[in-house]
Amino acid sequence: MMSDVLNPPQDNGATISVPLKPLGKVLAVTSGKGGVGKTFVSANLAAALAKRGHRVLVLDADLGLANLDVVLNLYPKVTLHDVFTGKAKLEDAIVRAPGGFSVLLAGSGMVEYSRLTPEVRDDFLRIMNGLVPHYDIVLLDTGAGISDVVLFAVSLASEVLVVATPEPTSLTDAYATIKVLVGQQKRQNIRMVINQTARLGDGRAITTQLQQVLDRFVKTEPGRPLRLIHMGDIPSDPAVRQAVMRRQLLMQSIPGCPAALAISQLAVKLEDTVIAQIK
């Protein structure tokens, strides 16, 4: 596996990631379209899981446009960037977030890492290998879309959670992302959370619809059908924006609101499935 990563097959730079053997206990939170709530879900889900007694780390894997620090109101002295450049040790870059979980923030110097070079792959993999044994679960808050760096980050995860909203643009982008994850990474199970739903049950209907479209148009290997696993809906809730404006976690500042309750349910579901499986 290591050699696959360090010596990826040559390509012309336009296409990317070889399918890698994913590490255990890593959940990539990703999406097709940007701005659908990945960072919000990652941070608050981490808080909900931490509250349930799990050791959780969130890694800001959105290397080019990291903003987990803004959401959590943290100003780390040491970032992933310093670890990548050898200026700091990995353990010094891990900070405690208000929600009782750990975070590894990318920092603003990461722009040069928004392109996937062999060095970035190497650094990223080394860091992940060092981190994973210390936590019950590592959440990767990735960027949106199907850039090579996003796909590489996702390839390091044993589980993928795709965040989508009911908007048609978000759904077509989610479809495109899932198609690539199936084709390139041979993913069989993809977990879905539908964020910003208007009515109860909307999310499940959307996941079912998306599954039908994928079944029709996305070729999978014989005997390895793709399965979307609906993990839950998070309602559209004005409290989310309020918490972001205050730069606080929703789970801490407005824990009883509908979106926070939905995140708690999502945490229980993840605990019963992903964490239970790999612990």
Ligand SMILES: Nc1ncnc2c1ncn2[C@@H]1O[C@H](COP(=O)(O)OP(=O)(O)OP(=O)(O)O)[C@@H](O)[C@H]1O
């Ligand atoms: N359930 C919700 N109800 C209301 N507003 C929401 C909800 N989820 C997210 N939002 C709004 O959407 C904004 C964007 O969310 P977030 O930054 O988590 O998206 P993202 O997918 O991480 O974006 P990017 O692709 O840029 O990383 C939030 O700041 C918040 O205002």
Ligand SMILES: [Mg+2]
């Ligand atoms: Mg984000």
